[in-house]
Amino acid sequence: MTKIRIGQGFDVHAFGDGDHVMLGGVRVPHTRGVLAHSDGDVALHALCDAILGALALGDIGQHFPPTDPRWKDADSRALLRQCVALVHARGWRVGNCDLTILCEQPKVGPHAQAMREAIAAGLGIEVEAVGVKATTTEALGFLGRGEGIAAQAACLLVHG
Ligand code: MG
Numbered sequence: 001m002t003k004i005r006i007g008q009g010f011d012v013h014a015f016g017d018g019d020h021v022m023l024g025g026v027r028v029p030h031t032r033g034v035l036a037h038s039d040g041d042v043a044l045h046a047l048c049d050a051i052l053g054a055l056a057l058g059d060i061g062q063h064f065p066p067t068d069p070r071w072k073d074a075d076s077r078a079l080l081r082q083c084v085a086l087v088h089a090r091g092w093r094v095g096n097c098d099l100t101i102l103c104e105q106p107k108v109g110p111h112a113q114a115m116r117e118a119i120a121a122g123l124g125i126e127v128e129a130v131g132v133k134a135t136t137t138e139a140l141g142f143l144g145r146g147e148g149i150a151a152q153a154a155c156l157l158v159h160g
Pocket of ligand 1: 042
């Protein structure tokens with residue numbers, strides 16, 4: 001019988017000064033940036049946590065501590081690659097993943113395909129196995145007030 005594992009992740013970053021946000025490994029022009037130690041890519045951070053969760057290896061903060069200068073302004077694609085290396089080292093592979101990005105702005109739709117391609121490349125899987133969706137929170141809460149951006153991710157691992 002095929003062994004599978006599932007993991008889920010969630011991340012939030014507050015908006016700050018800047019002219020773009022990194023989302024799903026893609027540079028998205030915006031009137032704000034995000035406050036973060038790394039590049040603040042909430043989509044990839046949620047995905048890293050989903051992968052680490054499926055492996056039951058803790059969370060992204062334990063693996064890439066924000067107090068560690070190595071991760072200052074880090075490209076989150078490098079963090080994702082390290083998580084994928086942990087997957088492969090244990091005899092697993094990524095089956096598929098599915099992400100939801102939550103914000104009022106920037107609009108995700110025009111960039112979703114590029115994000116799928118960047119994520120698929122990072123995971124070493126086909127684009128058809130990567131879902132990227134977006135939603136607003138109907139103007140409610142901190143996301144609705146445009147104070148930040150959030151992402152959720154789910155990831156399936158298959159053994160062998
Ligand atoms: Mg984060």
